[in-house]
Amino acid sequence: MKRCFIFAAGTFFGLRERPGEPGDFVIAADAGYRTCQKNSIVPDLLLGDFDSMEQPVDFSNIHRSPVEKDDTDTMLAIKTGLEHGCTEFFLYGGTGGKRLDHTLANLQSLLYLRRRGAKGFLFDDDFCWTVIEDESITVKKTVEWGLLSVFCLGDRADGVEESGVQYPLQDAVLTPEFPIGVSNHILEETARVAVRCGVLVVGWELPPLESKRPLSVR
Incomplete structure (x- = not known):
């Protein structure tokens, strides 16, 4: 790559x-x-x-x-x-x-x-952003109580799932008019965000640079 x-x-x-x-x-x-x-x-x-x-x-x-x-x-x-x-x-x-x-x-x-x-x-x-479309992403927890935010980029995003977080979602619909995905927290060692149909902007908190770990996503 x-x-x-x-x-x-x-x-x-x-x-x-x-x-x-x-x-x-x-x-x-x-x-x-x-x-x-x-x-x-x-x-x-x-x-x-x-x-x-x-x-x-x-x-x-x-x-x-x-x-x-x-x-x-x-x-x-x-x-x-x-x-x-x-x-x-x-x-x-x-x-x-x-x-x-x-x-x-x-x-x-x-x-x-x-x-x-x-x-x-x-x-x-101390934050990183990426985009997923009709797919999933797994983010490793690098900060205790680390923030995770997810937004719809487009008309709507169907079949949204979030796991390993404080406020999980299952088969949810996200739209650009209501930011329900803001300020979640990663609780488990990894958090998973998936969307069946649509585009999501996904952002997660990183540790301060003096104690940073390598960027970990897949």
């Missing part, structure tokens, strides 16, 4: 998974390049319209895009990663700051990845 690491220009909350395996592809999207510099990461590619920073003169592999375009810089990075055969994506700097619109856009981009045979993980402040 070829991995793609994308560093965007939002708030950076620290590295959960670090590039370094053979075949890893690292993309800095616009001012995400600064995050790479601060963490001694040399990206394979720097792309964007450079509306968040000036184009650096000390880096050669740059793809400059127009400011007026349909894709965000992060989406351009996602499409580039897919073109390079990546199937697992780790997105940093895709949340936080003053741009809630970009956070929402990046959550939607997780579905873009899933529908193209890839998995995406969007890292927030």
Whole structure:
């Protein structure tokens, strides 16, 4: 499974998974390049319209895009990663700051990845988000009383199940108009979330970085 690491220009909350395996592809999207510099990461590619920073003169592999375009810089990075055969994506700097619109856009981009045979993980402040469609995901508990939140991304999600949590669900229907899946808690060693038909955004709490364990999902 070829991995793609994308560093965007939002708030950076620290590295959960670090590039370094053979075949890893690292993309800095616009001012995400600064995050790479601060963490001694040399990206394979720097792309964007450079509306968040000036184009650096000390880096050669740059793809400059127009400011007026349909894709965000992060989406351009996602499409580039897919073109390079990546199937697992780790997105940093895709949340936080003053741009809630970009956070929402990046959550939607997780579905873009899933529908193209890839998995995406969007890292927030001690939280990780992903998307599932007509499938299930199992998350290991890494924090006592750790939070787990599930939202419908679309018109409705049928046959939703949650187990190993404080408030289990069985054959439930989730809709975007009522957030019944927010703020559950993982009680057992693993929690399972499944949806028979539909799309879910799934987020779970991670331990503080000083005591973090590896990201564990399947």
